[in-house]
Amino acid sequence: MAVAGDAEAGALQPLRLMIRMLKAGAIILVALIGFLAAREQARADEDRSAILGSLCGPGLHAPMQGAGQIMAGLPTASSADLNWAEVVVQAFSLRTLRCAPAGTGYIATPAGMIDAVTLKPAPTAPDDLRSPFPNLRMRVLLDRLTAAIAVLNAPHPEARLAAVSTLAEHSDLIPPGLAEAALKRTQNASVAAALRGLIVLQRLQSPDVSQRVAAIQTLSQDTTSRTENQLESLRADPAYAADPQVAAALDQGIAHVRFWVRAGAVLSLLYNGISAGSVLFMSAIGLSIIFGLMGVINLAQGELLMIGAYVTYTVQQVIRIIAPAYLSLYPIAAIPVVFIVTALLGIVIEWTVIRHLYRRPLMTLLATWGISLLLINLVRVSFGTQNLEFITPPYLTGGVAVVGDFFITWNHLAAIFFAVAAFIGTLALLRLTSIGLFIRGVTQNRDMAGCIGISTRRIDMLAFGLGAGLAGLGGLALSPIYNVNPTMGTEFIIDSFMVVVLGGVGSLIGTAIAALGIGLVNVGIEPFYGAVAAKVIALLLIIVLIQWRPEGLIAARGRR
Amino acid sequence: MPLITRRSVLTGVAATLAAPAIIRPGWAADTVKIGCLFSSSGTMANLEGRLNYITKMAADEVNASGGLLGRQVEVVVTNPNSDWPTYAQMGRQLLQEQKVAALFGCWTSVSRKSVLPVVEENDGLLFYPLHFEGEENSKNVVYLNSPPASSVLPAVDYLMSGDGVSAKRFFMVGTDYVWPRTINKILKGYWTAKGFTSSSWHEEYVPFGFSNFQSIVNEIRTFTSQTGGQPIVVLTVVGSSIADFLRECINQGVKPTDIPVLGLDMVEADLEGLDTTSLVGNLNCWAYLQNAPGPRNQAFLANWAAYVKSSNAPYNPHVAIDPMVSTYDGVHIWAEAVKKAGSFDVPAVRSAFGGLQFPDPSGYTLSMTSENNYVARGVFIGSVNAQQGFDVLWQSPGTPKPVPYSPYG
Numbered sequence: 001m002a003v004a005g006d007a008e009a010g011a012l013q014p015l016r017l018m019i020r021m022l023k024a025g026a027i028i029l030v031a032l033i034g035f036l037a038a039r040e041q042a043r044a045d046e047d048r049s050a051i052l053g054s055l056c057g058p059g060l061h062a063p064m065q066g067a068g069q070i071m072a073g074l075p076t077a078s079s080a081d082l083n084w085a086e087v088v089v090q091a092f093s094l095r096t097l098r099c100a101p102a103g104t105g106y107i108a109t110p111a112g113m114i115d116a117v118t119l120k121p122a123p124t125a126p127d128d129l130r131s132p133f134p135n136l137r138m139r140v141l142l143d144r145l146t147a148a149i150a151v152l153n154a155p156h157p158e159a160r161l162a163a164v165s166t167l168a169e170h171s172d173l174i175p176p177g178l179a180e181a182a183l184k185r186t187q188n189a190s191v192a193a194a195l196r197g198l199i200v201l202q203r204l205q206s207p208d209v210s211q212r213v214a215a216i217q218t219l220s221q222d223t224t225s226r227t228e229n230q231l232e233s234l235r236a237d238p239a240y241a242a243d244p245q246v247a248a249a250l251d252q253g254i255a256h257v258r259f260w261v262r263a264g265a266v267l268s269l270l271y272n273g274i275s276a277g278s279v280l281f282m283s284a285i286g287l288s289i290i291f292g293l294m295g296v297i298n299l300a301q302g303e304l305l306m307i308g309a310y311v312t313y314t315v316q317q318v319i320r321i322i323a324p325a326y327l328s329l330y331p332i333a334a335i336p337v338v339f340i341v342t343a344l345l346g347i348v349i350e351w352t353v354i355r356h357l358y359r360r361p362l363m364t365l366l367a368t369w370g371i372s373l374l375l376i377n378l379v380r381v382s383f384g385t386q387n388l389e390f391i392t393p394p395y396l397t398g399g400v401a402v403v404g405d406f407f408i409t410w411n412h413l414a415a416i417f418f419a420v421a422a423f424i425g426t427l428a429l430l431r432l433t434s435i436g437l438f439i440r441g442v443t444q445n446r447d448m449a450g451c452i453g454i455s456t457r458r459i460d461m462l463a464f465g466l467g468a469g470l471a472g473l474g475g476l477a478l479s480p481i482y483n484v485n486p487t488m489g490t491e492f493i494i495d496s497f498m499v500v501v502l503g504g505v506g507s508l509i510g511t512a513i514a515a516l517g518i519g520l521v522n523v524g525i526e527p528f529y530g531a532v533a534a535k536v537i538a539l540l541l542i543i544v545l546i547q548w549r550p551e552g553l554i555a556a557r558g559r560r
Numbered sequence: 561m562p563l564i565t566r567r568s569v570l571t572g573v574a575a576t577l578a579a580p581a582i583i584r585p586g587w588a589a590d591t592v593k594i595g596c597l598f599s600s601s602g603t604m605a606n607l608e609g610r611l612n613y614i615t616k617m618a619a620d621e622v623n624a625s626g627g628l629l630g631r632q633v634e635v636v637v638t639n640p641n642s643d644w645p646t647y648a649q650m651g652r653q654l655l656q657e658q659k660v661a662a663l664f665g666c667w668t669s670v671s672r673k674s675v676l677p678v679v680e681e682n683d684g685l686l687f688y689p690l691h692f693e694g695e696e697n698s699k700n701v702v703y704l705n706s707p708p709a710s711s712v713l714p715a716v717d718y719l720m721s722g723d724g725v726s727a728k729r730f731f732m733v734g735t736d737y738v739w740p741r742t743i744n745k746i747l748k749g750y751w752t753a754k755g756f757t758s759s760s761w762h763e764e765y766v767p768f769g770f771s772n773f774q775s776i777v778n779e780i781r782t783f784t785s786q787t788g789g790q791p792i793v794v795l796t797v798v799g800s801s802i803a804d805f806l807r808e809c810i811n812q813g814v815k816p817t818d819i820p821v822l823g824l825d826m827v828e829a830d831l832e833g834l835d836t837t838s839l840v841g842n843l844n845c846w847a848y849l850q851n852a853p854g855p856r857n858q859a860f861l862a863n864w865a866a867y868v869k870s871s872n873a874p875y876n877p878h879v880a881i882d883p884m885v886s887t888y889d890g891v892h893i894w895a896e897a898v899k900k901a902g903s904f905d906v907p908a909v910r911s912a913f914g915g916l917q918f919p920d921p922s923g924y925t926l927s928m929t930s931e932n933n934y935v936a937r938g939v940f941i942g943s944v945n946a947q948q949g950f951d952v953l954w955q956s957p958g959t960p961k962p963v964p965y966s967p968y969g
Contacts, residue, residue, distance in 0.1 A: 136816065229786055275774065385600070397811065412774070532765055
């Protein structure tokens with residue numbers, strides 16, 4: 001038994017030894033990894049301290065050098081490094097980076113100071129900290145850095161796509177390997193496609209002809225005047241376009257881009273004209289009821305518009321208090337409120353002042369002018385004269401580039417849709433409902449309408465309320481585009497009268513056509529002769545038109 | 561016939577309302593009047609309106625320290641309604657009927673030009689608080705702010721330098737009147753002297769109160785993408801157009817890092833209501849910025865905030881702009897000159913200007929010489945920050961001597 005046991009022990013001996021050795025090896029390995037990791041960490045910390053030292057350095061060049069160091073390290077950076085770079089770059093842009101005289105850095109966060117190297121809380125941060133100021137050149141670098149980090153590290157594919165297009169504008173300044181590194185870090189197909197485009201673009205200066213041609217073709221897909229200029233300067237460089245294949249690709253690219261840039265210019269003129277027209281229409285639609293149909297020269301029309309904008313503001317403030325989560329929906333919530341409030345205000349004005357003056361137009365003019373001054377000063381006393389601060393909802397900010405330099409801005413697009421909706425709605429109300437019929441009847445022949453049993457008093461009041469409510473909606477539509485202050489109405493009153501008179505008094509369709517026409521003419525002339533001349537020429541054209549057709553573009557039928 | 565008719569009630573109300581106007585010209589021997597020509601309606605209202613209040617605040621300070629020559633200063637406020645000829649008419653009224661000892665007023669140069677003949681005719685004194693185009697030197701106007709040589713040119717120089725953006729191309733957008741046209745003429749002269757040709761710049765003018773900047777911002781984007789070096793925008797639109805322009809820039813994605821905007825008339829108040837995060841880096845240049853360092857500025861800002869509260873002024877108590885400080889300086893400089901002269905007479909006050917000094921909220925000590933009625937001020941270049949204000953990007957080491965006539969004009 002003992003022998004057997006010994007034999008067993010003898011057999012086990014090497015096994016134990018091996019296990020012991022393995023154990024020791026594991027310990028050594030762990031220690032080694034730990035050591036390496038610590039050294040890696042120490043080296044990363046060292047690198048970070050060095051970069052921070054440059055960022056915090058004096059003058060202009062040291063911080064720019066620091067930014068350059070971060071940029072150069074990005075293609076090979078680890079996730080931890082990327083996160084660190086993101087925090088530091090953001091801190092520099094937002095001026096929350098704090099530099100100690102010794103070259104160490106801290107970042108001010110709402111929770112207190114953190115160390116800019118380790119990103120751990122630093123309760124012992126010194127007091128004499130300087131916050132470096134990013135001047136414009138530094139800002140350019142910070143912008144590119146932010147985009148480059150986002151390409152690698154942004155959580156959402158949309159953010160990465162946006163970053164790729166920012167980088168594509170300056171493809172010559174991307175460090176080599178960045179796009180390839182970003183390609184490895186994304187699973188999203190469209191981001192990957194954009195990145196491949198970026199990689200091709202970077203080969204614009206490659207000595208290989210086929211790569212050059214591919215880069216040129218990729219570049220020409222971005223049909224902006226920036227591309228046109230870039231391609232043209234390449235075409236002018238004989239060393240670059242030496243190969244006939246490259247030259248042909250360039251010619252083709254330039255022709256393609258130029259066509260779309262021209263098309264974009266025409267489209268953008270049209271779009272600007274239509275949006276200017278829709279703004280004019282929204283400021284004139286209320287007046288086309290009140291002046292056009294009822295014949296009241298209402299000089300307080302602009303102020304009804306202004307009140308509409310202020311009611312929108314009030315709705316925004318109320319939503320901010322009671323339901324902050326839905327704040328961005330305030331323009332939609334404001335539509336009924338604005339219409340009702342301004343319509344009621346209109347009815348009050350009609351009931352207290354206008355109804356006494358229907359047969360004395362000159363007095364209406366004076367009285368409504370008085371009302372306009374009263375409203376301006378009431379608002380000035382209660383809200384102040386400063387421009388109101390509207391939260392622009394995300395769906396009304398910015399826009400999208402279409403072709404060439406044609407850029408659709410959401411706020412103007414919304415104004416166009418709003419104007420179309422208001423036009424169709426009002427037209428339907430006037431044409432299809434009995435109230436509309438009564439309004440048309442009363443305005444065409446007041447006495448006859450009264451004789452057949454229409455309450456002309458009630459209809460006057462309703463029509464004025466409708467006109468006022470529409471003016472209020474105009475104010476709502478203008479609030480994301482123009483400055484809202486107590487005197488904003490005065491800017492619109494003359495233009496509104498011009499539109500209504502030109503369109504033909506009493507015709508809503510005429511008002512729409514005139515607004516669109518004036519908008520297009522104004523915007524169409526502007527690029528060639530300047531905004532001042534555009535206004536003069538537009539006015540001259542209106543005078544000629546009125547001479548030719550005193551009743552306006554579309555004459556109202558029936559006797560007035 | 562009833563005793564109380566509508567007509568009699570209306571007449572009574574009208575008479576009661578009109579009464580203060582009838583009583584007001586009654587001359588009190590222990591006060592001296594100064595007049596304000598700042599609009600509280602029209603396109604300039606949001607900016608000029610503040611200056612009425614700051615004049616009163618400064619007058620209150622003078623009164624609190626014992627008044628002037630045994631008299632209290634009384635401020636007479638008018639409203640020229642952003643209508644340039646009305647400034648002249650109201651100025652004449654103030655000088656001839658109200659017998660004011662000094663006028664404080666005008667924002668736009670066109671309003672100053674229209675008041676100029678009135679003050680010269682009546683030998684009045686107009687304290688003008690805006691930086692302007694220069695090219696004028698009247699003995700009846702005190703130019704409280706800087707001519708181009710000590711405001712616009714240093715800022716443009718900065719942008720053209722390596723510290724700025726090494727600007728090589730210039731897009732000028734201005735409101736169509738004398739200030740933008742003269743400034744742009746001087747700038748073109750300056751650039752020509754620096755060796756630039758007319759292909760490096762582009763000029764656009766818009767009417768007063770213009771608001772549809774779609775096409776112009778479109779053009780700026782095209783201008784940005786052209787070759788030939790770093791472009792900048794020199795913005796000389798005024799009034800409500802400034803915010804409209806900036807809003808369109810935000811929407812079309814025109815970034816200061818691509819093409820910075822140097823807004824020569826842009827003040828803190830123009831940024832109210834805008835999301836300035838995508839405007840950060842745009843520039844302005846003035847003789848005072850709200851973020852000017854120093855205890856005098858802190859004291860001034862605290863006073864203004866308190867004054868807004870106590871007088872119930874419809875303005876943001878936490879926004880101070882250069883023309884406010886310049887107007888404030890003007891009242892104090894006038895008070896100092898009156899004390900030095902021992903008289904309210906314009907010729908005596910005028911001859912007391914030489915050698916006057918006033919330490920103002922900007923941190924600089926303003927000074928005047930007997931050479932002309934210009935005031936030497938410091939220069940600030942401001943950079944828009946995300947809090948709707950301007951950070952001080954650069955400030956001059958001293959107060960450069962003002963040069964009324966530009967050699968580049």
